[in-house]
Structure formats: C-alpha cells, structure tokens
Amino acid sequence: MTAELSDAHDHDHQVVPSDLILRVKALESLLVEKGLVDPAALDALIDAYEHKIGPRNGARVVARAWADPDYKQRLLTNADAAIAELGYAGQQGEHMVVIENTPKVHNLVVCTLCSCYPWPVLGLPPIWYKSAPYRSRAVIDPRGVLREFGLDLPEEVEVRVWDSTAELRYLVLPERPAGTEQLSEEELAALVSRDAMVGVAKVVPPQKAVSS
Amino acid sequence: MNGVHDMGGMHGMGPIQYEKDEPVFHALWEGRVFALRRAMSAWGKWSIDARRHEVELLPASEYLTMSYYERHFAALIELLIKSGLITREEMELGKPAPGSPKAVPALTAEKAVELVTKGLPTSRDVPAIPGFQPGQRVRARIMHPLGHTRLPRYARGKFGTIHRDHGVFVFPDTNAHFLGEKPQHVYSVCFAARELWGAQAAPNDSVYVDLWDDYLEPA
Numbered sequence: 001m002t003a004e005l006s007d008a009h010d011h012d013h014q015v016v017p018s019d020l021i022l023r024v025k026a027l028e029s030l031l032v033e034k035g036l037v038d039p040a041a042l043d044a045l046i047d048a049y050e051h052k053i054g055p056r057n058g059a060r061v062v063a064r065a066w067a068d069p070d071y072k073q074r075l076l077t078n079a080d081a082a083i084a085e086l087g088y089a090g091q092q093g094e095h096m097v098v099i100e101n102t103p104k105v106h107n108l109v110v111c112t113l114c115s116c117y118p119w120p121v122l123g124l125p126p127i128w129y130k131s132a133p134y135r136s137r138a139v140i141d142p143r144g145v146l147r148e149f150g151l152d153l154p155e156e157v158e159v160r161v162w163d164s165t166a167e168l169r170y171l172v173l174p175e176r177p178a179g180t181e182q183l184s185e186e187e188l189a190a191l192v193s194r195d196a197m198v199g200v201a202k203v204v205p206p207q208k209a210v211s212s
Numbered sequence: 213m214n215g216v217h218d219m220g221g222m223h224g225m226g227p228i229q230y231e232k233d234e235p236v237f238h239a240l241w242e243g244r245v246f247a248l249r250r251a252m253s254a255w256g257k258w259s260i261d262a263r264r265h266e267v268e269l270l271p272a273s274e275y276l277t278m279s280y281y282e283r284h285f286a287a288l289i290e291l292l293i294k295s296g297l298i299t300r301e302e303m304e305l306g307k308p309a310p311g312s313p314k315a316v317p318a319l320t321a322e323k324a325v326e327l328v329t330k331g332l333p334t335s336r337d338v339p340a341i342p343g344f345q346p347g348q349r350v351r352a353r354i355m356h357p358l359g360h361t362r363l364p365r366y367a368r369g370k371f372g373t374i375h376r377d378h379g380v381f382v383f384p385d386t387n388a389h390f391l392g393e394k395p396q397h398v399y400s401v402c403f404a405a406r407e408l409w410g411a412q413a414a415p416n417d418s419v420y421v422d423l424w425d426d427y428l429e430p431a
Contacts, residue, residue: 112220
C-alpha cells in the first residue's frame with residue numbers, strides 16, 4: 001500500500017448515533033413479533049457471509065485457471081458453469097463474467113450507480129468499493145485511482161473499466177506472477193488477493209519463489 | 213432519476229479510504245440490517261430494482277453522509293411501510309398494532325442458506341429480438357427519466373460499440389416501478405474513454421457499460 005492511500009479509521013459509519021442501533025433493534029423485534037422474520041434466518045445469513053462466502057472462493061477459481069488451461073478457457077467463455085464446478089454460485093453472482101488481465105490489458109471493476117459486486121466469489125464488498133470516491137473516479141480517472149492503490153501502469157497498457165450497471169458481475173483474472181511455476185494450486189490461491197480480483201492490484205510473487 | 217447515486221465522473225468526493233483487514237461487518241447492527249434486508253425481500257413484495265430505487269430516493273445530502281448500511285436501513289423501512297408489511301405507527305411504537313395478525317416467516321434458516329447459494333436469476337428465458345449485433349456502432353439515448361434507470365448520465369448521448377450480447381434480462385426502468393419485467397437484451401457496450409471524457413483520457417482506454425435495448429439507438 002502506498003502512502004497516498006490512507007489506512008483510515010475515521011469513516012463516517014463509525015460515527016453512528018446510538019439512536020440508529022436502537023432503531024435497528026426495534027425494527028427486528030417488531031418484525032419478529034409480527035411473525036415476519038425468523039431470527040435464526042438472520043443468523044444464518046450473517047454466518048454465511050462472515051464465514052463461508054469471501055474472496056478465498058475467488059482465489060481458488062483464479063488458481064485453478066492458472067493451473068489448468070482448459071479450465072481457464074471454460075472460465076472465460078462460460079463463467080457461471082466454470083465457477084459452479086468449484087461449488088460457488090448464488091446471490092449477486094447469478095450472471096458472472098470473467099475478464100483476463102494480460103501484459104497489454106488491465107481490467108478494473110466498479111459499480112458507479114450502487115455497489116454491485118460478485119458476492120459468491122468475493123464476499124461482501126469493502127467500504128472503499130462502495131464509497132463515493134471510488135465510484136465517482138474509477139470511470140473518469142482509472143489510472144489515477146490505480147496509482148493511489150500503488151499500481152502505476154505504463155501508457156502502452158490499455159485500461160478497461162467495467163461498470164456493473166446491469167446484473168452481470170465481473171471478476172478479474174489477474175496475471176500469474178513469474179516464479180510460481182512450482183507452486184501447487186493451493187499455494188497459488190494463497191497469493192491471490194481480493195484487490196487483484198477487483199483489478200486495483202496485481203498478484204505479487206511470494207518471497208520464497210523469488211529467492212529460490 | 214438524476215440522483216447523486218449516479219456519481220460516475222463526478223469530482224470532489226475526496227480520497228479513497230482503504231482499511232486493511234477490513235471485517236465483513238463493522239458492528240453487529242450492520243449484519244442485522246444486511247440480513248433483515250435479505251430476509252424481508254423473501255416476501256416478494258419488491259424487486260431488487262425497486263429496492264435500489266428506494267435507496268436513490270433518499271435526499272441527496274443524506275445519501276452522501278450516510279454509510280452504506282444506514283442507507284439500506286432507511287430504504288428498508290420505507291419499503292416495509294409502502295408494501296404494507298408494517299405501518300409507520302408500528303415502526304414508531306416498536307410493536308404490532310393491537311389485533312394485527314401474526315404471520316409465519318417467509319424465510320427459515322434453511323431457506324436462507326438456499327437463497328444465498330442458489331441466487332435469484334434476473335435473466336428471462338423468453339424470446340426477445342435483439343435490436344443490435346456485436347460489433348455494431350450504437351449511441352446511448354439522451355434521456356432523463358424521473359424514475360429508476362441504469363443508464364448512467366456519463367454515457368448518455370455517447371457513441372460506443374456492442375462488445376457482447378449477454379442475453380435477455382428484466383428491465384429495471386419498468387420493474388422498479390411495479391410496471392412489469394419487460395424482458396429485453398442486455399449488451400456490454402464499449403465506450404472509448406476519450407468519447408466519454410475528452411482529451412484528458414488515455415487514448416487506448418475504454419469503459420464497458422452493460423445497457424439494455426431500450427437505452428440504445430443505432431449510430
């Protein structure tokens with residue numbers, strides 16, 4: 001991370017009025033009392049996104065694509081089916097598209113209108129992805145945004161921004177870093193970050209692969 | 213609607229604030245709002261388009277100062293009241309109106325997991341003639357509807373090329389207002405960055421926007 005991107009802890013969401021917390025509790029108990037909501041269903045939903053669905057899923061998809069050229073072909077031509085092969089599917093990932101980064105093309109994903117994001121493979125989006133600074137600038141100044149994330153792309157690299165305005169959800173297939181030929185699929189998956197699958201970072205080779 | 217939610221290309225929104233090792237939810241209430249939103253949508257009283265539009269209807273000054281989950285909490289209350297699942301009085305008093313019937317929850321824990329892993333496709337298996345073909349030059353229509361639309365302002369009136377036909381999907385502009393699904397083709401349309409932003413953009417960069425048939429006209 002560069003110095004330009006602040007690791008801030010003063011997000012507006014942390015100045016939450018205690019009144020809001022009380023209102024959320026009040027709404028939940030009203031809905032439970034009216035028989036409109038089962039608290040166990042709420043617990044199950046929270047548990048799914050806190051513990052089961054997250055960027056490790058997407059990392060496994062990327063690692064498989066790096067390790068298996070046939071899988072990669074299927075992933076790029078029919079992402080829904082290829083992702084389902086690894087057992088991932090579901091809400092906000094019903095219609096997936098995978099876009100490949102190459103030495104000549106860099107892809108970046110945004111949703112300028114709300115916060116659309118491929119949940120089954122990346123989990124729920126981070127705050128910066130949902131925030132006005134990223135949503136407003138990713139389309140008009142993608143190179144500036146990438147520089148803030150520490151990625152300074154040469155002029156000759158073509159930048160493609162994907163604005164998720166419909167129900168298609170985008171996953172970036174990052175470039176496989178050099179020096180990873182000997183790594184297992186599991187070791188490869190461990191290298192793949194959420195940010196690289198949104199397109200705001202590259203996958204960095206592991207130190208041991210560089211030195212060996 | 214030309215709301216503040218349609219922020220692609222705007223200036224002045226400040227620096228991107230990155231949080232290392234960010235938790236999925238920053239507080240318990242955020243998780244409850246997230247889950248309530250999903251669980252209450254299982255009643256089928258509103259579509260994802262209607263829910264998005266409800267967030268867009270928040271006053272601009274509030275939209276910009278509220279966090280994501282604050283916005284969704286405010287929108288959920290409005291949807292619950294508009295759909296008749298609760299009344300404003302019940303929300304204010306925090307308890308059911310005397311004598312109101314008790315429902316059986318639409319979503320059990322088991323069904324919740326199923327909803328998460330199976331999803332709710334918005335593609336439709338109905339015949340619809342595509343208005344455009346991959347490779348064709350198109351122009352995004354100039355339009356400023358007062359209601360919901362997924363045609364961002366920065367693309368309106370701009371020329372692009374059909375990159376890919378994604379197939380037939382529900383049309384948000386009607387569906388958000390309970391006026392029917394009006395299924396039609398959605399295309400990935402490629403706009404040159406310089407067509408959108410002028411000479412300040414890099415010559416080879418582009419922005420791909422997913423657009424419905426009704427948003428496009430032949431160029």
